[in-house]
Amino acid sequence: MLAAFLAEGFAALVFILNASSEHISVPVAALGGAAIFAAILIAALKKSGPQPGGGSISHRGAGRAALWTAGGLVLRIAWVIAIPPVQTSDYLRYLQAGRNLLATHTYSEFLMGHTFRAFTPPGLPFFLAGGLLVFGDHSWMPAVLNCGLYLLSSVLVIAIARRAGAWNAAVLAAAIFAVWPSGLGLTGLAASEPLFVALFLLACFFVFLPEEASWGWAVAGGLAAGLATLTRPTALTLPALWAGAALLSASRPRGWRNALLATVALVAIVAPWSLRNYRVLGAFVPVSTNGGDVFYRANNPLATGSWTPKGERDLSPYLGNEVIWNKTGFAWGKEWIAKNPLAFLKLAVRKQYTFLGSDDTGAYWSIERPYPQWKTAAATGKVFSQIWWFALWVFALFSAIHWRREILRAPQLSCLLLPLLYFISIHSIFESQDRYHIPVVPFLIVIAVLTVGGRPRTDARPGFAAENSETRPAPRAR
Numbered sequence: 001m002l003a004a005f006l007a008e009g010f011a012a013l014v015f016i017l018n019a020s021s022e023h024i025s026v027p028v029a030a031l032g033g034a035a036i037f038a039a040i041l042i043a044a045l046k047k048s049g050p051q052p053g054g055g056s057i058s059h060r061g062a063g064r065a066a067l068w069t070a071g072g073l074v075l076r077i078a079w080v081i082a083i084p085p086v087q088t089s090d091y092l093r094y095l096q097a098g099r100n101l102l103a104t105h106t107y108s109e110f111l112m113g114h115t116f117r118a119f120t121p122p123g124l125p126f127f128l129a130g131g132l133l134v135f136g137d138h139s140w141m142p143a144v145l146n147c148g149l150y151l152l153s154s155v156l157v158i159a160i161a162r163r164a165g166a167w168n169a170a171v172l173a174a175a176i177f178a179v180w181p182s183g184l185g186l187t188g189l190a191a192s193e194p195l196f197v198a199l200f201l202l203a204c205f206f207v208f209l210p211e212e213a214s215w216g217w218a219v220a221g222g223l224a225a226g227l228a229t230l231t232r233p234t235a236l237t238l239p240a241l242w243a244g245a246a247l248l249s250a251s252r253p254r255g256w257r258n259a260l261l262a263t264v265a266l267v268a269i270v271a272p273w274s275l276r277n278y279r280v281l282g283a284f285v286p287v288s289t290n291g292g293d294v295f296y297r298a299n300n301p302l303a304t305g306s307w308t309p310k311g312e313r314d315l316s317p318y319l320g321n322e323v324i325w326n327k328t329g330f331a332w333g334k335e336w337i338a339k340n341p342l343a344f345l346k347l348a349v350r351k352q353y354t355f356l357g358s359d360d361t362g363a364y365w366s367i368e369r370p371y372p373q374w375k376t377a378a379a380t381g382k383v384f385s386q387i388w389w390f391a392l393w394v395f396a397l398f399s400a401i402h403w404r405r406e407i408l409r410a411p412q413l414s415c416l417l418l419p420l421l422y423f424i425s426i427h428s429i430f431e432s433q434d435r436y437h438i439p440v441v442p443f444l445i446v447i448a449v450l451t452v453g454g455r456p457r458t459d460a461r462p463g464f465a466a467e468n469s470e471t472r473p474a475p476r477a478r
Contacts, residue, residue, distance in 0.1 A: 002400065002407060005417045008424060009397040010037050012356040016390050019357035040394060044401035047451075061167025065174040069154040072178025073147055076187040079366075080143045083377075085188025086370035087142075094120065095190040098128030099137065114319045117280045121288045122273060123231030124192045142190040149194040150183065153442065156201040161446045163208045164413055165456050169449040176392070176445050181385040182438065185362015192231055193361075193438045199228035200419075200439045203238060206258060207245045207415045215258060222262030226269020233287040234426050236270070239263045241422045248411040281323050289322040291430075292329025298351070298431040299333040301343075305350030305432055351432035355424055358382075359389035361435040392441075395448035406456050413456055419443045 014033035018024055024032075087095050097109055097120055107125070109116045127145065135141045154177055161173035177183065186193055203225035206217035228235035242259035249255030270286060277285040293315060297303065300311035313332055318325035337344045363381030367374055400407060400417075407413040420440045427436050450456045 001414065001417055001421065002404060004421055005400060006397065008352075008356070008420060009393055009400070010034075011352060012393045013037055013390075013397075015353045015357040016386065016393065019353075020386050020390075036394070037397070040397050041401055044398045047402050061162075061171055064171045065158045065167075068171060068174040068178050069151065069158070072150065072154060072174075072183075075178065075184060076143070076147055076150060079184050080140065080188040083188070083366055083371075085139060085143060085366065087190055088365070088369055091142075091190040091365070094124050094192070095128055095142070097125035098132055098190075101125055101129045102132055112316070112319055114322075116289065116322050118277050118285055118287075118289045119322065120290065121192075121230055121233055123227060123229075124190070124195055127195055127231075128190055140188070143188040146187050146189075146191075146194040149198045150187070153194070153198045153201055154178070156198070156205055157442045157445060160201075160205065160208050160416075160442075161449060164416065164446055165450050165452065169446075169452040172449045172452050173445050176449070177442065179388075180441065181381065181388050182359050182362035182435075182441075185364075185366040185381065185385075187366075189365055191365070193435060196228055196231045196235075197439050197442065199224045199231060200235065201442055203228055203235065203262075204241070204415075204419065206262070207242070208412045215254075215261060218258035218261040219265050222265025223269055225262060226266040229266065229270050229287060230273060233291060234423070234430075236266075236286060237426070238266065241418050244418050245411070245415045248414045283323040285323065285326070289326040292326035292331075292333070294329070294431050296329040296333040296336075298429075299336050299344065299347070301336070301340075303347055305347055306354045307431060307433060348428040351428050352424060354432040354434060355427050355437050358386060358434045359437070359441075360385040361433075361438065392444055392448055395451070396444045399447050399450040403450055403456055410456065413450075416443050416447050 010033060013036050014026075014029045017032050018026055018029035093109070093111075097107075100109070101107055107117065107122055109119050111119060128142065131141045131145045135144055154174055157177050158170045158174050161170040183194075203221045206221040209217050225235055225238045228238075239259065239262070242262055246252060246255035246259045274284065274286050277283075277287075281289075296313075296315065297308050297311045298305075300313070302308060302310070302312050311332070315325060315329055315332075318328050360382040363378060363385050367381050368378035371377070403413070407417070420443065423437065423440055
């Protein structure tokens with residue numbers, strides 16, 4: 001697993017370099033990536049041996065982390081004031097679906113000349129409908145919701161970092177998360193990313209808790225995973241990630257129990273919506289009907305690895321029945337993969353390039369797309385986004401190599417690698433975009449800050465025994 005993470009990290013270096021400028025060819029990017037990876041490897045291996053975990057006293061560390069979180073909130077408010085949010089593309093569609101839900105008390109969308117009852121996953125439209133009900137239909141409403149989600153996500157990032165390392169690492173994780181360019185850029189938009197990130201962090205949080213206290217959190221994680229699935233169906237296969245965590249667990253029976261509890265909770269949340277779909281559509285549709293179209297457009301002779309408007313074959317004749325339309329898309333995509341396995345593998349590499357190559361989602365959707373006249377601002381945002389993304393990978397790779405022994409023997413550290421492998425596997429098959437790596441970023445941040453404050457936590461009860469050693473003086477010799 002560590003080897004797979006490092007391989008993807010090397011690919012990220014190459015892809016980011018190649019995507020940063022049209023003047024950097026693939027061979028040049030590969031040479032540059034190899035040189036940088038070698039430098040990281042040498043520096044990580046030569047770094048002095050690990051020292052005992054340290055950091056500030058708990059309340060001071062918590063205070064500094066809270067200050068960085070508050071600073072991130074101020075930055076987000078300032079962002080939406082300086083760059084008024086404009087909802088476009090999917091974001092406008094999500095918001096309109098929420099408005100329609102409040103107006104008609106039914107969930108439906110009129111798209112491409114047809115009425116759909118389960119086209120868009122319902123999680124975000126329902127969430128936005130709640131925001132509209134509480135705050136009213138104002139341009140700033142999505143920003144208020146996203147600021148709340150940022151605070152929740154930041155608390156979870158700090159908690160996970162604290163359980164993996166010292167308070168210094170948690171403070172730095174809060175700081176990096178606070179100034180994340182794409183996190184800032186998405187603040188005012190009716191995007192699924194802020195909601196999904198918060199829910200995904202909560203869905204995985206129990207993996208990093210002391211095993212004695214994790215069963216209740218496992219249920220909470222499963223409930224969050226169910227809501228995440230209704231926001232993005234990619235979370236429907238989260239039990240596979242939990243199974244991986246159970247295999248890595250120091251106590252496998254307890255790990256499997258927690259995975260089972262979380263899975264039951266996930267199903268309990270998703271099942272009512274699946275039942276609703278069966279009653280409305282007359283067929284089993286777990287969450288939404290847009291997956292088949294996406295799957296086929298991502299796996300056909302015209303596919304580029306990212307979003308394309310259509311595939312080689314025309315699915316539009318089936319739009320009158322969204323269930324058949326969905327099933328046909330999946331059938332055609334599977335048929336193409338079976339007949340063209342080599343082309344599929346090449347396309348998977350291109351999808352990974354799209355997944356890892358850039359992190360300018362926020363700059364694109366908040367500046368470049370709604371304000372095309374602001375060319376300098378958009379270019380500046382993209383440059384800062386790329387620098388931040390590249391630096392994150394450099395430090396994450398350094399940390400993963402330097403603490404490789406600790407990562408391999410400590411389940412709570414090994415599990416930090418799982419989200420990247422989980423999502424990159426999914427988006428090597430389905431459509432890939434750079435915004436699809438956003439749920440992985442908090443875990444990369446935690447990996448990157450492991451070098452701060454000494455040796456990462458490898459004890460069976462992360463965050464407890466070591467915390468006591470920080471807050472109590474050592475006993476005097478007698």
